[in-house]
Amino acid sequence: MRNPQLNAQGELTHLLTLEGLPADVIGAILDTAAQFVSIGEREVKKVPLLRGKAVFNLFFENSTRTRTTFEIAAKRLSADVINLNIGVSSTSKGETLLDTIDNLVAMDADVFVVRHAQSGAPHLIAEHLASLGRSHVHVVNAGDGRHAHPTQGLLDLYTIRHYKQDFHGLTVAIVGDVLHSRVARSLIHGLTALGTPEVRVIGPRTLLPTAAETLGVRVFHDMRDGLRGCDAVVMLRLQSERMNGALLPSAGEYFKHYGLTQEKLALARPDAIVMHPGPMNRGVEIDSPVADGERSVILPQVTFGIAVRMAVMSIVAGAR
Amino acid sequence: MRNPQLNAQGELTHLLTLEGLPADVIGAILDTAAQFVSIGEREVKKVPLLRGKAVFNLFFENSTRTRTTFEIAAKRLSADVINLNIGVSSTSKGETLLDTIDNLVAMDADVFVVRHAQSGAPHLIAEHLASLGRSHVHVVNAGDGRHAHPTQGLLDLYTIRHYKQDFHGLTVAIVGDVLHSRVARSLIHGLTALGTPEVRVIGPRTLLPTAAETLGVRVFHDMRDGLRGCDAVVMLRLQSERMNGALLPSAGEYFKHYGLTQEKLALARPDAIVMHPGPMNRGVEIDSPVADGERSVILPQVTFGIAVRMAVMSIVAGAR
Amino acid sequence: MRNPQLNAQGELTHLLTLEGLPADVIGAILDTAAQFVSIGEREVKKVPLLRGKAVFNLFFENSTRTRTTFEIAAKRLSADVINLNIGVSSTSKGETLLDTIDNLVAMDADVFVVRHAQSGAPHLIAEHLASLGRSHVHVVNAGDGRHAHPTQGLLDLYTIRHYKQDFHGLTVAIVGDVLHSRVARSLIHGLTALGTPEVRVIGPRTLLPTAAETLGVRVFHDMRDGLRGCDAVVMLRLQSERMNGALLPSAGEYFKHYGLTQEKLALARPDAIVMHPGPMNRGVEIDSPVADGERSVILPQVTFGIAVRMAVMSIVAGAR
Numbered sequence: 001m002r003n004p005q006l007n008a009q010g011e012l013t014h015l016l017t018l019e020g021l022p023a024d025v026i027g028a029i030l031d032t033a034a035q036f037v038s039i040g041e042r043e044v045k046k047v048p049l050l051r052g053k054a055v056f057n058l059f060f061e062n063s064t065r066t067r068t069t070f071e072i073a074a075k076r077l078s079a080d081v082i083n084l085n086i087g088v089s090s091t092s093k094g095e096t097l098l099d100t101i102d103n104l105v106a107m108d109a110d111v112f113v114v115r116h117a118q119s120g121a122p123h124l125i126a127e128h129l130a131s132l133g134r135s136h137v138h139v140v141n142a143g144d145g146r147h148a149h150p151t152q153g154l155l156d157l158y159t160i161r162h163y164k165q166d167f168h169g170l171t172v173a174i175v176g177d178v179l180h181s182r183v184a185r186s187l188i189h190g191l192t193a194l195g196t197p198e199v200r201v202i203g204p205r206t207l208l209p210t211a212a213e214t215l216g217v218r219v220f221h222d223m224r225d226g227l228r229g230c231d232a233v234v235m236l237r238l239q240s241e242r243m244n245g246a247l248l249p250s251a252g253e254y255f256k257h258y259g260l261t262q263e264k265l266a267l268a269r270p271d272a273i274v275m276h277p278g279p280m281n282r283g284v285e286i287d288s289p290v291a292d293g294e295r296s297v298i299l300p301q302v303t304f305g306i307a308v309r310m311a312v313m314s315i316v317a318g319a320r
Numbered sequence: 321m322r323n324p325q326l327n328a329q330g331e332l333t334h335l336l337t338l339e340g341l342p343a344d345v346i347g348a349i350l351d352t353a354a355q356f357v358s359i360g361e362r363e364v365k366k367v368p369l370l371r372g373k374a375v376f377n378l379f380f381e382n383s384t385r386t387r388t389t390f391e392i393a394a395k396r397l398s399a400d401v402i403n404l405n406i407g408v409s410s411t412s413k414g415e416t417l418l419d420t421i422d423n424l425v426a427m428d429a430d431v432f433v434v435r436h437a438q439s440g441a442p443h444l445i446a447e448h449l450a451s452l453g454r455s456h457v458h459v460v461n462a463g464d465g466r467h468a469h470p471t472q473g474l475l476d477l478y479t480i481r482h483y484k485q486d487f488h489g490l491t492v493a494i495v496g497d498v499l500h501s502r503v504a505r506s507l508i509h510g511l512t513a514l515g516t517p518e519v520r521v522i523g524p525r526t527l528l529p530t531a532a533e534t535l536g537v538r539v540f541h542d543m544r545d546g547l548r549g550c551d552a553v554v555m556l557r558l559q560s561e562r563m564n565g566a567l568l569p570s571a572g573e574y575f576k577h578y579g580l581t582q583e584k585l586a587l588a589r590p591d592a593i594v595m596h597p598g599p600m601n602r603g604v605e606i607d608s609p610v611a612d613g614e615r616s617v618i619l620p621q622v623t624f625g626i627a628v629r630m631a632v633m634s635i636v637a638g639a640r
Numbered sequence: 641m642r643n644p645q646l647n648a649q650g651e652l653t654h655l656l657t658l659e660g661l662p663a664d665v666i667g668a669i670l671d672t673a674a675q676f677v678s679i680g681e682r683e684v685k686k687v688p689l690l691r692g693k694a695v696f697n698l699f700f701e702n703s704t705r706t707r708t709t710f711e712i713a714a715k716r717l718s719a720d721v722i723n724l725n726i727g728v729s730s731t732s733k734g735e736t737l738l739d740t741i742d743n744l745v746a747m748d749a750d751v752f753v754v755r756h757a758q759s760g761a762p763h764l765i766a767e768h769l770a771s772l773g774r775s776h777v778h779v780v781n782a783g784d785g786r787h788a789h790p791t792q793g794l795l796d797l798y799t800i801r802h803y804k805q806d807f808h809g810l811t812v813a814i815v816g817d818v819l820h821s822r823v824a825r826s827l828i829h830g831l832t833a834l835g836t837p838e839v840r841v842i843g844p845r846t847l848l849p850t851a852a853e854t855l856g857v858r859v860f861h862d863m864r865d866g867l868r869g870c871d872a873v874v875m876l877r878l879q880s881e882r883m884n885g886a887l888l889p890s891a892g893e894y895f896k897h898y899g900l901t902q903e904k905l906a907l908a909r910p911d912a913i914v915m916h917p918g919p920m921n922r923g924v925e926i927d928s929p930v931a932d933g934e935r936s937v938i939l940p941q942v943t944f945g946i947a948v949r950m951a952v953m954s955i956v957a958g959a960r
Binding site for chain 2: 681682683684685686704708709711712715716918919920922939940941942943946
């Protein structure tokens with residue numbers, strides 16, 4: 001069975017997940033992104049690659065931050081951007097997801113950026129487009145349920161490559177609520193594809209997937225043990241609904257065990273970088289001196305995120 | 321009394337309703353739209369006709385779908401588009417409709433696309449602009465109360481002309497809740513203006529206007545009788561508030577009598593087309609095999625709708 | 641201590657308040673705005689001054705009208721505009737204001753247009769940018785708490801200058817709820833900076849600041865006394881929450897004493913102009929014959945407001 005993200009020529013036509021994406025395809029995205037990073041520094045931050053093309057931000061789940069990064073990326077590529085907050089729109093009129101897509105395709109959409117609370121929604125759309133023979137319409141997953149958030153995974157990879165040059169020999173730790181995190185899942189797949197020798201997940205038993213080892217990672221419940229020797233530490237956001245739920249005693253207790261402090265960070269390698277997908281809960285999963293400290297690359301992640309999204313959209317829109 | 325939609329030169333300066341619009345004006349819109357249909361198929365889907373002009377989408381009633389089609393159409397014409405969801409804005413501060421309009425005119429608006437729950441609101445705005453001597457500001461009705469939805473009517477006409485070439489000799493049936501439908505009203509006026517010999521309305525007594533015959537249509541309460549010999553069947557959306565209201569026993573009962581199935585459609589002409597303004601209630605007014613069948617032109621309607629809205633906006637903005 | 645709005649070269653780099661802004665800087669903004677007024681009258685209402693730059697409308701407090709004027713102004717300057725209604729976004733996820741700003745700076749924002757319910761929020765952002773060394777990112781205050789609304793103040797100044805040429809010899813009255821009005825505060829600072837010899841505030845004791853005289857204005861509680869000999873009368877909007885609150889007996893009583901009628905206006909100079917920031921409460925602070933009368937310049941204010949906002953954004957974005 002062919003990878004549904006690649007066309008018959010092996011080109012990336014949708015970005016749905018990093019799982020199963022060939023290392024050379026991931027590498028090509030990161031290389032393209034590197035060219036776009038410099039555009040953000042120019043006086044005129046625009047390139048005409050998507051001029052006259054229509055990018056639809058289909059957010060079935062609200063996320064101003066992610067939507068904004070895609071909107072900026074698309075506008076820098078000179079696309080026309082249409083923001084659709086679908087939660088309050090057609091679906092409330094009882095229209096099915098695929099009827100909505102059919103309508104937007106009929107409006108000559110070129111790229112769908114899709115955020116959906118249900119895992120698999122972007123896949124479903126991509127399959128539907130294939131069944132219609134609409135190979136010139138492209139889907140970019142902007143986060144689906146607990147499944148994947150591939151552009152976040154790619155910007156994390158970009159950031160690590162930027163600071164560490166190369167994945168060989170690296171130890172990367174992902175800390176926190178891995179169980180519910182599509183960010184963690186995408187990053188693990190990406191790190192593995194690029195040959196990272198050691199990927200660790202650190203967290204309490206209640207927030208790690210059972211059988212996490214099957215993902216090819218090492219599991220730590222003690223943060224100090226897990227951080228030792230790491231080159232990069234990726235902190236995950238603790239969703240507020242977890243803080244006082246059944247899975248954790250309290251936010252304060254969580255911080256004590258899994259919050260990243262200067263003192264805990266000292267156990268990692270001296271040149272270790274600290275990452276976070278944002279928005280941060282300061283004093284919960286990360287202490288302010290670390291978040292704002294010299295090892296933090298949290299804001300460069302945001303900048304790289306625009307470039308990575310430009311790269312993904314320009315690559316898929318260029319596929320035949 | 322002059323048609324308020326035409327200027328002293330007989331040019332279309334506002335699009336308020338298809339009622340009373342001369343056949344040659346309608347024909348010119350459809351001809352212009354035909355040129356724009358091909359733009360949607362190009363690599364760069366833009367023309368500079370409205371460059372530097374400001375199109376305001378004034379939606380006093382929420383409709384993401386219709387707003388999106390106008391937004392896309394305006395952006396393809398290179399206009400600057402400002403979306404205003406007025407329900408939550410100035411009017412909530414007690415400002416009158418015409419004060420809002422005066423303010424937007426003072427911001428150098430060029431085109432107002434107006435959706436309003438009250439019949440006549442776009443007329444009121446057009447009259448107000450005339451009283452101010454603002455002949456270079458144009459109004460396009462995007463649906464007002466139960467009164468009119470002229471761009472929907474035009475795209476329906478475009479679709480019929482596309483598939484049937486010509487209105488002479490045609491029998492067109494409109495099925496469902498004609499009583500509450502501005503879509504039906506606009507289409508009936510358009511079909512009549514273009515010389516369609518037979519326009520039928522089909523529905524239960526409670527959903528057809530009393531004295532529907534005065535609109536120049538034939539009335540059928542039995543769907544099978546009404547479909548016989550039709551060239552085009554236009555299904556109307558059944559609003560959910562009707563489904564369990566005083567006017568109908570139930571959605572299931574409605575489908576039994578007025579839902580379009582393959583079996584009922586077989587009574588129409590073998591080359592009859594099936595239309596629907598969307599969004600569809602599958603299994604209520606239309607059965608999925610029909611909606612997705614080879615006679616359905618529901619998605620081409622959407623494509624033509626963009627072109628028709630581009631045509632209307634470029635024509636009115638070009639009027640002196 | 642340097643004025644935080646000016647850079648080391650004395651150029652305007654942020655617009656935070658008119659308080660303490662040098663007269664020549666204000667004059668330069670008004671002169672630049674005069675050039676932009678003519679652009680609104682052209683066929684193509686665009687200039688490429690901010691092409692490729694990103695303007696973020698950060699509205700922590702909802703205001704469709706003000707947001708729209710900035711959006712139009714930025715689009716006429718060819719900027720990419722991103723609207724963020726922050727009330728419903730990141731801050732609801734517990735992210736701090738400055739973390740939000742850091743993220744948007746990392747997305748290569750060029751200009752922040754900030755509306756916030758808290759006085760001083762735009763200052764805080766400007767200071768933060770300075771502390772980061774981000775001198776190429778600019779803040780424009782679009783209204784903060786009761787503190788300042790400098791672009792409204794500037795458009796009021798522009799309007800007075802347009803009709804009266806010069807501020808020397810003028811008497812300007814500001815009428816109504818001066819106590820809660822950032823509009824009044826900004827206008828008073830601007831008028832004073834430009835050398836207006838007499839600025840009056842007129843209102844009931846409960847709606848004027850205690851020790852209003854320290855602002856350099858003359859205080860009147862009797863509207864007829866206060867209007868005598870005025871060249872310009874600026875009516876303030878009475879917020880609906882004041883109308884039946886502890887500070888006023890009723891809207892009707894307010895109109896009787898402080899509503900601007902033709903009869904009261906006759907006490908001002910025969911060529912006096914009438915201004916209002918909008919939206920108006922007709923029959924509360926202003927009578928309709930005055931609002932729509934020949935001395936009203938309320939709609940030209942709106943037109944000038946676009947030009948003033950274009951001027952401010954182009955000037956700050958051009959600062960080194």
